[in-house]
Amino acid sequence: MKINAVLTLIFTLAFFHASGQVKKSTKGTFALTNATIETVTKGKVSGTLIISEGKITALGSSVNIPSGANVIDCKGMYIYPGMIDGGTQLGIVEVSSVSLTDDSDELGELTPHMEAITAFNTSATAVSVTRVDGITTTLVVPQGGLFPGTASLVNLVGYTPEQIYAGFKGVVLNFPGAGRRGFWDRRTDEELKKEEEKALKQLNEVWTEALYYVQVTDAAAKDPAIKVASNPEMARLAEVIRGKMTLLIETNKATDIESAIKWAQDKKIPKVVLTGVAEGWRVAEKIAKSGFPVITGPIIALPTRESDYYDKAYANPGLMAKAGVKVAIRTNDQENVRNLPFHAGFAAAYGMSKEDALKSVTIVPAEIFGVADKLGSLEVGKLANIMVTTGDPLEPKTQIKYLFIDGWIVPLDSRHIQLYEEFLNRSPGLKK
Amino acid sequence: MFRILHILYLLFLVCFAHAQVTKGSLLIKNGTILTVTKGNMENADLLVENGKITKMGKGLVAPAGTQTIDATGKFIMPGIIDAHSHIGIDVVNEASRPSTADVWVGDALDPLDLSVYRALAGGVTASHAMHGSANAIGGECETIKHRYGTLNPEEMRMEGAPRTIKFALGENPMRVHGEGNRIVPATRMGVEQIFRKGFEDAKAYMTAWDMYEKEKIKNPAAVKPVYNKRHETMAEILKGNIIIHCHSYRSDEILMLLNVCKDYQIKRLVFQHTNEGFKVAPELAAYGAMASVFADWWAYKFEVYYSTAYNAAILTKNGVVTSINSDSEEYIRHLYHEAAKTQRYGSLSDEEALALITINPAKQLGIDQRVGSLEIGKDGDIAIFDGHPLSIYAVPQYTIVDGIVRFNRSKDAADQRLQASATRAETGFFLHKEQHNHDRCLEGAYENTVSFFGLERE
Numbered sequence: 001m002k003i004n005a006v007l008t009l010i011f012t013l014a015f016f017h018a019s020g021q022v023k024k025s026t027k028g029t030f031a032l033t034n035a036t037i038e039t040v041t042k043g044k045v046s047g048t049l050i051i052s053e054g055k056i057t058a059l060g061s062s063v064n065i066p067s068g069a070n071v072i073d074c075k076g077m078y079i080y081p082g083m084i085d086g087g088t089q090l091g092i093v094e095v096s097s098v099s100l101t102d103d104s105d106e107l108g109e110l111t112p113h114m115e116a117i118t119a120f121n122t123s124a125t126a127v128s129v130t131r132v133d134g135i136t137t138t139l140v141v142p143q144g145g146l147f148p149g150t151a152s153l154v155n156l157v158g159y160t161p162e163q164i165y166a167g168f169k170g171v172v173l174n175f176p177g178a179g180r181r182g183f184w185d186r187r188t189d190e191e192l193k194k195e196e197e198k199a200l201k202q203l204n205e206v207w208t209e210a211l212y213y214v215q216v217t218d219a220a221a222k223d224p225a226i227k228v229a230s231n232p233e234m235a236r237l238a239e240v241i242r243g244k245m246t247l248l249i250e251t252n253k254a255t256d257i258e259s260a261i262k263w264a265q266d267k268k269i270p271k272v273v274l275t276g277v278a279e280g281w282r283v284a285e286k287i288a289k290s291g292f293p294v295i296t297g298p299i300i301a302l303p304t305r306e307s308d309y310y311d312k313a314y315a316n317p318g319l320m321a322k323a324g325v326k327v328a329i330r331t332n333d334q335e336n337v338r339n340l341p342f343h344a345g346f347a348a349a350y351g352m353s354k355e356d357a358l359k360s361v362t363i364v365p366a367e368i369f370g371v372a373d374k375l376g377s378l379e380v381g382k383l384a385n386i387m388v389t390t391g392d393p394l395e396p397k398t399q400i401k402y403l404f405i406d407g408w409i410v411p412l413d414s415r416h417i418q419l420y421e422e423f424l425n426r427s428p429g430l431k432k
Numbered sequence: 433m434f435r436i437l438h439i440l441y442l443l444f445l446v447c448f449a450h451a452q453v454t455k456g457s458l459l460i461k462n463g464t465i466l467t468v469t470k471g472n473m474e475n476a477d478l479l480v481e482n483g484k485i486t487k488m489g490k491g492l493v494a495p496a497g498t499q500t501i502d503a504t505g506k507f508i509m510p511g512i513i514d515a516h517s518h519i520g521i522d523v524v525n526e527a528s529r530p531s532t533a534d535v536w537v538g539d540a541l542d543p544l545d546l547s548v549y550r551a552l553a554g555g556v557t558a559s560h561a562m563h564g565s566a567n568a569i570g571g572e573c574e575t576i577k578h579r580y581g582t583l584n585p586e587e588m589r590m591e592g593a594p595r596t597i598k599f600a601l602g603e604n605p606m607r608v609h610g611e612g613n614r615i616v617p618a619t620r621m622g623v624e625q626i627f628r629k630g631f632e633d634a635k636a637y638m639t640a641w642d643m644y645e646k647e648k649i650k651n652p653a654a655v656k657p658v659y660n661k662r663h664e665t666m667a668e669i670l671k672g673n674i675i676i677h678c679h680s681y682r683s684d685e686i687l688m689l690l691n692v693c694k695d696y697q698i699k700r701l702v703f704q705h706t707n708e709g710f711k712v713a714p715e716l717a718a719y720g721a722m723a724s725v726f727a728d729w730w731a732y733k734f735e736v737y738y739s740t741a742y743n744a745a746i747l748t749k750n751g752v753v754t755s756i757n758s759d760s761e762e763y764i765r766h767l768y769h770e771a772a773k774t775q776r777y778g779s780l781s782d783e784e785a786l787a788l789i790t791i792n793p794a795k796q797l798g799i800d801q802r803v804g805s806l807e808i809g810k811d812g813d814i815a816i817f818d819g820h821p822l823s824i825y826a827v828p829q830y831t832i833v834d835g836i837v838r839f840n841r842s843k844d845a846a847d848q849r850l851q852a853s854a855t856r857a858e859t860g861f862f863l864h865k866e867q868h869n870h871d872r873c874l875e876g877a878y879e880n881t882v883s884f885f886g887l888e889r890e
Contacts, residue, residue, distance in 0.1 A: 095737055096732050096733075097732060097734070098733070098734055125731070180862050253861045253863070300762075304863055305862065307847045309846035309847075310848070334731075338728075342824060346824070349824060349827050394824050395824050396772035397772065398776070415738075415740070416730075416742060416777070419710065420745070420778065423740075423746050424746050426711075430714040430715065
């Protein structure tokens, strides 16, 4: 026990100060001992969790600590899986009002081949600001236009697209809708309706073309005499039609959600996820019947209509879950993705069970993205995306003590923390 | 007959102008009282009579017929106060000049604004309805109580609250006037001179009036100086009768205004937003200037790129009277949660965190003798939660203003609109694209600006 404590101390000093002032992520074999382990999928366990080769290799009350393991005594602490935000612009928007730092929105209505991960700045200040709060994985979502591009799931450690890619991509469709976008949106109801019809017509034309592209390329695969010109837009949509890629349909107004469901069913799209879904509670039964999973958020938001009860945005995930919808939660934020646990917390305060709220930012998004074999819970064989906390991660008071992403122990450092350290007791102070 | 009618009409006007504020009595039983200033009381009762807190303790008895709320297992805290918002008014910016000290938000109160009800649903009983940040010197603001249900704008005012005025530094006045209208200020240097000129003009104006008053004694034909509302307001700031609330982000501009105020011996100064207040916390504390900040907003524009969520904690620990504000009709609904973030970012105690949204904003608005804590003699402005208000799972259950229950989670109907309004007729679907509307401070500025390059809204 005493030796463990000493080892922990030496180890702590070693990995944070190994390279002078710069704090770097490091990899190794770790034993997190004496912790309460919240697996999310298999209940609560007291004991030890072993991380080796980037993966969780053992967990339980009687676990052998491998020789040479770095032991971290987690007495009184809790281990949770890292949280997953199912929709953000983190890394592709640095300062939203400075347009040249906004890489989320390419020109044009039909740009499904734009890769969000290409523009992800792995060194963006907001990346470390986000992960120190236990968010280890985010979906990076392009925006604007009908088909704005392809979203990617990333782990928030690493310096290249290959290092951060977490195994899921999806094509984004902003489903035509009739909602206003802010107090400054002064379009009349008629104008909105017209624009919606025009966009729906455009969507159907694009889809017809994509189906045709699938036929032509299928034929070309059998007959080398058929040459198909390069068409990256259609090639990407073809992947959706062939079921190789998920279609993420962004839709929020009740009637739009219904048309989106009908459209996706009519087109027999193999893999569909509904995103946004602000008014999901109005049509929750219909969503449940469709079987399409939902990524909803922000939760800490205003109701969509003045006549609605004030708490409808908070209650939306719980009401959908109650109807049988599979619900993941997102922030849809960029610099404040760190608030993800609080969005889940508000969902819990206003009707969702605490258990489901935690799942909505861990195992549920992992399942929706088809990466539940690697992410979303603490199980042997999964990637070590882990946070060690002083308590319930959805509570603001809780502190994160250790953080592992993809098996790397990540220093709990960010510009926000550095500024705190520099300015809490400023030097020189008032007098120089 | 005519005379009687005339008198009746005058009486009516007087009644209207001095609207009687509705006050109530009620007994809250058996809850945990978080006084904020004098510790906590377990299983305690609180009595409000005719709008004022008259008793706190165990086993209180109220006169027969007094409304009683059973607060068993619940938490009772002072009504939350937002030192920076734009709710309850139907215009924010008079963005036509770099100085508009002559206008007053109190002329544009809107009792129909549903945001006031939604703020009550977050336990907020009073807010500072502010002019926007388009101008270096904006208009006077109004401290309102959330007496939602009244149709009389007069009843929204917090009677007796000190006058306040909005100043603004940095990007907003620079964009609206410098970039937009090609007039000074286009830089932070220009912003400084707007204040200095404003105060110099006010001093000259006061001198002219003083000379006239003296001259008048010996010369009945003395000519009055021309009345100027803008100079009048600036003069009242110099006399200490108006508190400056200044929109600010960067530490250099904060120091600039501190120096201007030093030069003109202005003491009553509150910085708003103050994202880089943490860098100059010792200077703010030494001067006695206060700071009202966001819990964690940053990076939405360049001047807030070097912010930290630890701002409120650093300011508090350096002795600056600090509050957390919303500047948003959405964030005002969960200021208790915004305050709780200071426990993650800087480990503030429960009492320190709650002070950020109660007694501290009350001090900043000069109303701390009336509200901001649960003490005998203070207004019966109270929020009751089903859990500790700093927990993520806590839900406000009742919000009480002047002893009257204005929000009751278990009883209120879903649709709380008072009536359709010409300016807020929206009943259809309305998706708030961003959950925090960072530009509310600039609302109304666009229409007044000739060429707003780079800022054309979608």
